[in-house]
Amino acid sequence: MKSSDIILSCTQVRKHFGGVIAVDVDDLEVERTSITALIGPNGAGKTTFFDIVTGFLDPDSGEILFEGVDITNKPAHAIAHDGLVRTFQLTRILNKMTVLENMLLAAPNQTGERVGNTFFRRSTIAAQEQTHREQAIALLDRFSLLSLKDEYGGRLSGGQKKLLELARALMSNPTMVLLDEPMAGVNPALGERLLQYVLELRDEGMTFLFVEHDMDIVMRISDRVVVMATGEIIADGTPSDVRSNPAVLAAYLGEHAQDDIAGAEEGSEQ
Amino acid sequence: MVSQLGNGIVLGAVIALTAVGLSLIFGVTGIVNFAHGDLVTLGATIALVFALPTDDVWGAQGLSMWIAVPLTVVIGFAVGALLELILMRPLRRRQVGTVTMLVVTIGLGFIIRYAVLIWIGGSPYTYPVPIEVQGTYLGIIDLTATEFRAVILTIVILVAVGLFLTKTRLGTAMRAISDNEDLAESSGIDASSVYIATWSLGIALAFSGGILQGIVTNVSWTMGFFLLLLMFAAVIVGGIGNPFGAMVGGFVIGLVISLSTALPVISDHPDLRFAVALAVMIVVLLVRPQGILGSKDRVS
Amino acid sequence: MTGDNATATASQERDTSRSTQHAVGTLLALLALLWLFWSSGFAWIIVIGVLIKAAVYAVSAMSLNLEFGFTGLLNFGQVGFMLVGGYTYALLVPHELGRAGSAGGSWPVWAAVLAAMVAGVLLGLVLGIPTVRLRGDYLAIVTIAIAEILRITVRSFSGLGQSFGIIQYTESFDNLAPGFVDSWAASLDVPPKDLWLFIVAWIVVLVVLGAMTLMIKSPWGRVLRAIRDDEDAVRALGKNAFWYKLQVLMIGGAIAGLSGVLFALDLSQISPVNFLPLVTFFAWTALILGGAGSLVGPVVGSIIFWVVLTQTSSLAEDLFPGMSATAVSATRFILMGALIMLLMIFRPEGLFGKREELSLEIQ
Numbered sequence: 001m002k003s004s005d006i007i008l009s010c011t012q013v014r015k016h017f018g019g020v021i022a023v024d025v026d027d028l029e030v031e032r033t034s035i036t037a038l039i040g041p042n043g044a045g046k047t048t049f050f051d052i053v054t055g056f057l058d059p060d061s062g063e064i065l066f067e068g069v070d071i072t073n074k075p076a077h078a079i080a081h082d083g084l085v086r087t088f089q090l091t092r093i094l095n096k097m098t099v100l101e102n103m104l105l106a107a108p109n110q111t112g113e114r115v116g117n118t119f120f121r122r123s124t125i126a127a128q129e130q131t132h133r134e135q136a137i138a139l140l141d142r143f144s145l146l147s148l149k150d151e152y153g154g155r156l157s158g159g160q161k162k163l164l165e166l167a168r169a170l171m172s173n174p175t176m177v178l179l180d181e182p183m184a185g186v187n188p189a190l191g192e193r194l195l196q197y198v199l200e201l202r203d204e205g206m207t208f209l210f211v212e213h214d215m216d217i218v219m220r221i222s223d224r225v226v227v228m229a230t231g232e233i234i235a236d237g238t239p240s241d242v243r244s245n246p247a248v249l250a251a252y253l254g255e256h257a258q259d260d261i262a263g264a265e266e267g268s269e270q
Numbered sequence: 271m272v273s274q275l276g277n278g279i280v281l282g283a284v285i286a287l288t289a290v291g292l293s294l295i296f297g298v299t300g301i302v303n304f305a306h307g308d309l310v311t312l313g314a315t316i317a318l319v320f321a322l323p324t325d326d327v328w329g330a331q332g333l334s335m336w337i338a339v340p341l342t343v344v345i346g347f348a349v350g351a352l353l354e355l356i357l358m359r360p361l362r363r364r365q366v367g368t369v370t371m372l373v374v375t376i377g378l379g380f381i382i383r384y385a386v387l388i389w390i391g392g393s394p395y396t397y398p399v400p401i402e403v404q405g406t407y408l409g410i411i412d413l414t415a416t417e418f419r420a421v422i423l424t425i426v427i428l429v430a431v432g433l434f435l436t437k438t439r440l441g442t443a444m445r446a447i448s449d450n451e452d453l454a455e456s457s458g459i460d461a462s463s464v465y466i467a468t469w470s471l472g473i474a475l476a477f478s479g480g481i482l483q484g485i486v487t488n489v490s491w492t493m494g495f496f497l498l499l500l501m502f503a504a505v506i507v508g509g510i511g512n513p514f515g516a517m518v519g520g521f522v523i524g525l526v527i528s529l530s531t532a533l534p535v536i537s538d539h540p541d542l543r544f545a546v547a548l549a550v551m552i553v554v555l556l557v558r559p560q561g562i563l564g565s566k567d568r569v570s
Numbered sequence: 571m572t573g574d575n576a577t578a579t580a581s582q583e584r585d586t587s588r589s590t591q592h593a594v595g596t597l598l599a600l601l602a603l604l605w606l607f608w609s610s611g612f613a614w615i616i617v618i619g620v621l622i623k624a625a626v627y628a629v630s631a632m633s634l635n636l637e638f639g640f641t642g643l644l645n646f647g648q649v650g651f652m653l654v655g656g657y658t659y660a661l662l663v664p665h666e667l668g669r670a671g672s673a674g675g676s677w678p679v680w681a682a683v684l685a686a687m688v689a690g691v692l693l694g695l696v697l698g699i700p701t702v703r704l705r706g707d708y709l710a711i712v713t714i715a716i717a718e719i720l721r722i723t724v725r726s727f728s729g730l731g732q733s734f735g736i737i738q739y740t741e742s743f744d745n746l747a748p749g750f751v752d753s754w755a756a757s758l759d760v761p762p763k764d765l766w767l768f769i770v771a772w773i774v775v776l777v778v779l780g781a782m783t784l785m786i787k788s789p790w791g792r793v794l795r796a797i798r799d800d801e802d803a804v805r806a807l808g809k810n811a812f813w814y815k816l817q818v819l820m821i822g823g824a825i826a827g828l829s830g831v832l833f834a835l836d837l838s839q840i841s842p843v844n845f846l847p848l849v850t851f852f853a854w855t856a857l858i859l860g861g862a863g864s865l866v867g868p869v870v871g872s873i874i875f876w877v878v879l880t881q882t883s884s885l886a887e888d889l890f891p892g893m894s895a896t897a898v899s900a901t902r903f904i905l906m907g908a909l910i911m912l913l914m915i916f917r918p919e920g921l922f923g924k925r926e927e928l929s930l931e932i933q
Contacts, residue, residue: 112789367930
């Protein structure tokens with residue numbers, strides 16, 4: 001493997017619930033400015049792993065370093081503040097606030113979020129709000145959500161919520177983004193445009209780690225694929241490595257998975 | 271301090287008995303029943319009214335305590351079932367939020383509290399039971415014969431509840447739903463009948479606890495609301511959502527309250543002993559919020 | 571996806587129904603005031619008395635609004651905040667203890683008011699630190715418990731007045747009244763003290779309302795509303811939800827402490843029996859009635875609530891002549907209990923609230 005900057009490293013991360021081992025990851029490293037896919041059958045522990053990395057769950061043991069800093073037991077908000085953000089499998093957008101407000105919340109460093117400043121730094125706050133609004137509108141436009149900007153989050157369709165979560169995550173100018181099934185329910189044409197956008201962002205320096213079940217997407221845009229099953233990593237390599245790995249095929253149940261991978265094989269000619 | 275041991279055990283028995291119902295209801299239905307204290311008052315009052323000589327208060331029957339008490343407990347089962355059927359279940363069906371359920375229980379508690387005030391007035395009553403002298407049990411515990419019997423009876427009831435929860439199908443179903451309602455339902459448990467049973471048992475226990483408290487002290491319209499605060503302390507210390515925790519917590523809080531009267535400031539201002547229970551509750555929340563027997567995932 | 575037109579219409583529809591809602595709410599408030607004037611026989615002394623109480627509870631309800639209406643925090647011990655605010659004020663200004671007339675206190679009014687608000691902040695911290703990391707029920711439980719324990723504590727110490735309370739503490743406040751109050755009071759046929767308290771209380775209401783508006787409409791307020799909606803989502807956006815909740819309890823505590831000062835000034839003497847859970851219940855009813863999560867809701871709700879409460883007391887006495895006074899007020903409280911239950915079930919947004927924005931799940 002090329003020696004390049006490792007932005008996220010997870011070592012010996014273990015978590016169990018009751019008697020069940022949910023996550024048992026010996027070693028996972030993610031390179032800076034790469035797109036890594038995390039795949040595996042349902043119940044493999046992918047979302048639990050995300051929860052642990054992003055601070056929503058404490059591991060029983062292990063060490064997680066982000067940009068060289070130990071974030072193993074850091075609280076979730078601090079990790080997000082450091083530049084490692086995530087989306088959720090079951091979207092957690094704010095239903096009782098408008099789409100635009102959802103976006104504005106994500107803007108980092110809004111002076112107005114400190115209560116004292118509410119009274120004394122009004123013009124600074126107003127200026128920042130304006131800038132953030134413009135950024136938000138630009139992003140919403142790219143995600144084709146602009147027409148919904150004043151709609152309550154709760155009124156959006158499932159696919160629209162997914163898009164909003166992604167847009168919102170990007171709004172915070174993150175260094176690395178963990179996406180949990182970002183394209184579920186999104187219409188293919190729009191999904192295609194967004195994947196291109198993700199590739200652009202990657203080229204500009206952002207790192208992505210995403211969970212996906214759509215093998216087509218996985219094979220096409222990932223630099224690397226990590227496969228999890230029953231909490232452990234069973235394969236880790238380039239898409240072509242993983243595609244032909246028998247352990248991976250065995251971990252998925254039935255022909256459908258094999259069809260997906262085989263179909264992706266055909267579709268991924270350059 | 272040792273002389274307070276008896277008081278502590280009696281108070282502990284009352285709290286344990288009443289807190290178990292609160293804990294069961296929370297565990298199975300997820301609702302903190304803020305009316306539980308006032309239901310304790312209601313139970314004590316109904317038994318009182320049965321036992322008082324006619325014309326003392328409206329509805330007084332002049333029955334013997336031996337009849338009044340069991341009759342009241344039976345009514346307790348019925349009231350619990352009714353509450354679930356005509357209030358809680360329709361609200362759940364409407365899918366009102368948990369906050370609404372909470373405020374509804376608070377409102378219900380208020381209604382019961384002030385209804386009792388109208389019914390028996392603002393002054394405390396005592397049950398028509400003979401006044402007794404204290405004896406000493408186990409060499410150090412000072413109790414009257416009635417208190418002693420009441421504590422023993424309470425322990426018997428708590429053991430019976432424990433056996434019910436662990437050995438019977440219905441009790442096991444209650445614990446299963448407490449742990450994970452979806453999982454329990456998918457293994458064939460009929461949640462709606464368990465809910466009725468839970469409320470029924472919970473209120474019967476509340477009524478029993480009210481009668482117990484009425485016997486060892488007196489009956490007044492605010493007795494239950496005050497006990498509610500002690501029940502909260504007991505449930506938090508013992509472990510939220512776990513009825514055994516409520517039993518343990520009840521006795522712990524009862525003893526803490528009574529024994530703390532030995533401390534310097536509190537011996538001069540005895541009412542402060544309740545503040546000690548509250549302080550214990552807060553310390554537990556800071557240090558081990560799931561309490562002695564609780565599980566962490568219930569907590570945040 | 572919906573086109574621009576559809577969203578524009580949806581927004582417009584929302585705006586129109588919102589205007590109707592506001593109009594209805596305002597109308598009801600005006601009707602309540604009219605009723606107050608009419609049934610009091612246009613006696614200003616009665617009107618002012620009721621409106622002072624409305625002001626006290628408006629401030630208290632605004633504090634609850636910040637906590638529950640906008641952030642989703644369940645504070646069921648508001649009377650405890652009013653107790654610490656009221657007692658702190660009364661004990662710091664020149665006062666006498668209710669028993670054996672032992673006098674004390676020397677602080678000027680403004681300092682004592684500040685101290686009362688600080689006391690509220692501290693209580694908010696004491697309640698918040700153990701509970702903000704836990705489920706919402708815990709705050710509800712701890713607040714209810716602490717409020718009652720505070721009451722018992724005050725009742726235990728002679729230095730705090732015990733059950734005899736604190737008296738004679740209003741003079742320093744009354745003396746602050748400027749000259750015009752006397753003449754104005756004479757023309758309205760009300761005691762100058764009452765008029766002065768009325769003026770000050772409603773200025774406080776407006777100031778607090780203004781401050782709340784600024785805070786809620788700011789980015790800080792946006793974070794609160796997000797916490798009300800989904801605390802974990804807010805964390806995922808890099809914000810320390812626990813700290814925000816603590817801030818809310820502290821600021822809410824300060825406002826509630828302030829309402830305690832007004833409460834004490836209105837009563838002219840305070841003792842533990844004035845700080846029963848009933849007070850918390852009144853504040854909540856005013857809030858829910860007016861509309862949690864709206865800015866004017868608590869104020870309007872408080873006005874309507876107090877007008878109805880006071881003007882129906884005579885009604886009750888006429889309807890139930892044989893009933894004792896206790897029974898009559900107890901009946902009214904029972905009806906209030908029923909009212910709040912029905913409100914929460916059928917119209918939790920009250921008069922001015924927005925149903926879509928109310929968060930009725932415990933987080």
